Amino acid sequence: MSEYSNDPELIKSIRAKPGMYFGSIGARGVEQFVYELVANVIDLYLANKATFARVEIDGSTISVMDDGVGLPFDEPSDLDGVSLATKFLTHVHWKRSRDGHVPHVHIKRLGIGIAPLNIASNRLTVRSWRSGLLWEQHFSRGIPQSPATVVEEGNGRGTKIEVFPDAEIFGEAKPRLGVIRAALFEAVHLYSGLKIEFHQERFHAHLGLQMLGFMLLNPLSLFTNPDPLPFHVTLRAENLFIEVAIFGEGLRKSIFSWVNGVITPDGGSHVEGLLQALKDVNWKPEIGLIHLVMLDPNFAGPMRTKLDVPQMRKAIRDALREPLREYRSACKI
Known part of the structure; x- marks a missing residue:
């Protein structure tokens, strides 16, 4: 099996048996969306490529923003006409991390990768600054709805991913704000200096x-x-x-x-x-x-x-x- 796969049968498996990937099809399952996105920011923080994450939850819509180096929309993948960023977002990988980077950390006990998260979403939108260009791309259930396009030029930085877990999988389940808050509060104490904003709060523990x-x-x-x-x-x-x-x-x-x-x-x-x-x-x-x-x-x-x-x-x-x-x-x- 290759290191990456978007085999339709695999996509079907993720959507048919989401509990195997997310641990639950209730609140714990949708909370995993938050943990996965924030863990990716922490990886950047440990590599000195980001300093903060901002998490917002509005009903079933989850968004995570960082000030990192951006996703590689400007780099080609080994797939014809597909950027490396789009491949990361749509192809399930079988390595410890999508690009083999270390450190690679987790929040709670699961680590599913961003592609399964995308596949289990009704919609996912990513906006990411890279080399002076703001890229944007939309997905639905893991399938790109349009090519990645440049929507702005400037000196911005960071990535924002907004995701809506698919109600066909998770029903009306929503993240429990208290559970998310506790996990994010703990995270800043595990990574001295990391800053996480959650709604109107800002967590930071320079002595960890x-x-x-x-x-x-x-x-x-x-x-x-x-x-x-x-x-x-x-x-x-x-x-x-x-x-x-x-x-x-x-x-x-x-x-x-x-x-x-x-x-x-x-x-x-x-x-x-x-x-x-x-x-x-x-x-x-x-x-x-x-x-x-x-x-x-x-x-x-x-x-x-x-x-x-x-x-x-x-x-x-x-x-x-x-x-x-x-x-x-x-x-x-």
Whole structure:
């Protein structure tokens, strides 16, 4: 099978069995539209190609805007007369990401790609700035309704995708605003510096997991533990992005963990590496938070509830040991 396919049978399969791709044909299914579009912006952010996403939901219409480098409407694909951007939007890919880029992250647990999203939409409109030109193209159920055209020239930047999930698949289901808000709020804490606007709110956490940790911490511990600011570090090591925040002292510790943007409630190799590093410095904290983004494309797919990549255990332990020792020494602990 080729890396891309718009086989009519595959399109029929996506529309006939959408639950296999979206996890649900109810509210959770249409919420996946938001997560997929925002995750694409986060990929750009991690590659230093975008700084924010703006999410708007009006009934069943979902729009996501960014300030990124734009979709490659100005680049040809290997299909005659079809731009690379149009191919991305219409052809299902079988790689971890449509163009093999890393990092590649997710929100929640699914990662469906933009083409299945397009196929399951009654209509999708994309407007994207690229090299001084604003391109526009319209789709219905994954099929282009017109060629991509230039509608404006100037110095604009970014992409806006507006999508209306198909009622034939999802009925009257609409995204739950509270659920979306919670997911976006968490996302900015997982990616320090990222900005996300949602309706009239703007989320931004320049200290990432440290700010999230304060919200998870037992308020009483702020009075009973006189420690200075918590341990907080962001590292890159061995094709990994690692962010860790550690708080206080406690007989019963709680560890919160994520991999590639997805929470891992059952922990796994990254948590084991963190616990080993904490043991090395004789620290039994009240809570710890760790987010691991793996740059190896082999690990760029959606994460399950537990990370089982044994080599990550040593990599994280080695990366954290010295920063933890320095912190404990500076705190005279």
